[in-house]
Amino acid sequence: MSSSQTISNSANTIKWLVSKTKEAWLEQALANPLELLIDHAHCERKAAGAALQLMFRYLCEPGLAEALSPLVREELQHFERVLALIKSRKRYLEPLPAPPYGAVLAKKIRKIEPHRMLDSFLVAGLIEARSHERMTLLALNSPDKELRDLYGDLLASEARHFCLYWKLSNQRFNSELVRSRLKELAHEEAQILVKLHPQPRMHS
Amino acid sequence: MSSSQTISNSANTIKWLVSKTKEAWLEQALANPLELLIDHAHCERKAAGAALQLMFRYLCEPGLAEALSPLVREELQHFERVLALIKSRKRYLEPLPAPPYGAVLAKKIRKIEPHRMLDSFLVAGLIEARSHERMTLLALNSPDKELRDLYGDLLASEARHFCLYWKLSNQRFNSELVRSRLKELAHEEAQILVKLHPQPRMHS
Numbered sequence: 122m123s124s125s126q127t128i129s130n131s132a133n134t135i136k137w138l139v140s141k142t143k144e145a146w147l148e149q150a151l152a153n154p155l156e157l158l159i160d161h162a163h164c165e166r167k168a169a170g171a172a173l174q175l176m177f178r179y180l181c182e183p184g185l186a187e188a189l190s191p192l193v194r195e196e197l198q199h200f201e202r203v204l205a206l207i208k209s210r211k212r213y214l215e216p217l218p219a220p221p222y223g224a225v226l227a228k229k230i231r232k233i234e235p236h237r238m239l240d241s242f243l244v245a246g247l248i249e250a251r252s253h254e255r256m257t258l259l260a261l262n263s264p265d266k267e268l269r270d271l272y273g274d275l276l277a278s279e280a281r282h283f284c285l286y287w288k289l290s291n292q293r294f295n296s297e298l299v300r301s302r303l304k305e306l307a308h309e310e311a312q313i314l315v316k317l318h319p320q321p322r323m324h325s
Numbered sequence: 326m327s328s329s330q331t332i333s334n335s336a337n338t339i340k341w342l343v344s345k346t347k348e349a350w351l352e353q354a355l356a357n358p359l360e361l362l363i364d365h366a367h368c369e370r371k372a373a374g375a376a377l378q379l380m381f382r383y384l385c386e387p388g389l390a391e392a393l394s395p396l397v398r399e400e401l402q403h404f405e406r407v408l409a410l411i412k413s414r415k416r417y418l419e420p421l422p423a424p425p426y427g428a429v430l431a432k433k434i435r436k437i438e439p440h441r442m443l444d445s446f447l448v449a450g451l452i453e454a455r456s457h458e459r460m461t462l463l464a465l466n467s468p469d470k471e472l473r474d475l476y477g478d479l480l481a482s483e484a485r486h487f488c489l490y491w492k493l494s495n496q497r498f499n500s501e502l503v504r505s506r507l508k509e510l511a512h513e514e515a516q517i518l519v520k521l522h523p524q525p526r527m528h529s
Contacts, residue, residue: 170377170381177370177374181419183417190401191405194397194402197394198398200394201391204394
């Protein structure tokens with residue numbers, strides 16, 4: 122996509138994201154739609170795995186398992202839908218090397234409780250928020266109707282998932298503390314994305 | 326329950342199970358319905374975790390992710406239903422020490438592929454088969470209608486899950502090999518249950 126073309130980016134993004142995705146990412150993504158789709162399947166299954174891991178870690182924390190279990194189910198439902206589309210295009214899951222995004226963010230989670238719980242919720246929420254922003258771009262700009270529809274259908278869930286992690290945080294921690302920590306982590310998140318990862322990924 | 330009472334056990338059990346559950350287990354289970362229910366919630370979430378782990382381990386194995394992902398979702402749906410019932414009785418998840426059953430069975434899984442895959446499917450299937458047998462006993466014998474209904478509703482899924490693992494095995498391995506290995510593992514499984522575990526558990 123040349124810089125003279127207009128990228129449609131009119132949708133609301135979650136206000137906590139510190140940076141907007143650059144045109145270079147969208148160009149990379151639109152040039153590699155199937156690789157991005159396979160990466161997105163991996164993102165959905167990893168989101169399911171991460172939520173299940175949180176549920177297991179804080180198993181006896183009242184109100185948590187009944188919030189996270191339906192989230193895991195929804196991530197898997199999306200995974201299955203994305204996988205079906207991949208298969209309809211005669212491909213399957215492939216082991217794509219992950220970009221640094223998730224691992225670098227995970228390192229920002231403090232090791233000691235209760236900070237660990239708060240940071241885990243907020244990092245998971247930020248990843249959902251970024252997915253929401255980027256899927257909005259794909260839903261608006263992909264030349265492939267089937268992909269536009271897919272990303273368009275899924276992106277609302279990403280925003281809801283951010284809200285769920287936000288709510289879980291605010292139910293358990295002081296709201297000022299949640300805001301200030303989310304701001305810090307959102308700056309870290311934006312920092313990771315300053316340099317475009319060479320391989321096309323949802324979080325490159 | 327005195328030995329003069331009759332235990333209703335007329336339902337079909339999955340034919341691969343080598344032993345029938347003894348009256349002592351049912352007595353223990355019926356005497357501790359809420360502890361068993363909480364243990365059952367743990368069983369459902371562990372079954373979900375184990376299936377997700379298999380899906381992640383063999384991610385690029387064609388036909389596997391699309392079979393296991395809906396299974397994980399169903400286990401979690403059951404987990405949520407059991408948790409709701411626990412909460413309606415003013416309790417929540419509690420960290421119950423696990424009986425040796427799962428860990429001993431896991432040790433029977435051979436470390437080298439493709440044996441590891443086959444054994445993983447068959448062990449998961451046997452656990453489902455035993456859950457099916459014991460939930461049938463509870464559905465038939467519990468004096469508590471709500472528990473009878475719950476176990477009665479869930480047990481058909483346990484049998485279906487056994488069949489799924491059986492099918493996944495037979496799609497990938499020689500059927501004679503699958504049968505003979507399942508027989509071996511079923512003997513191991515029965516052996517673990519010879520001595521009743523002192524704490525009331527679905528697999529005590």
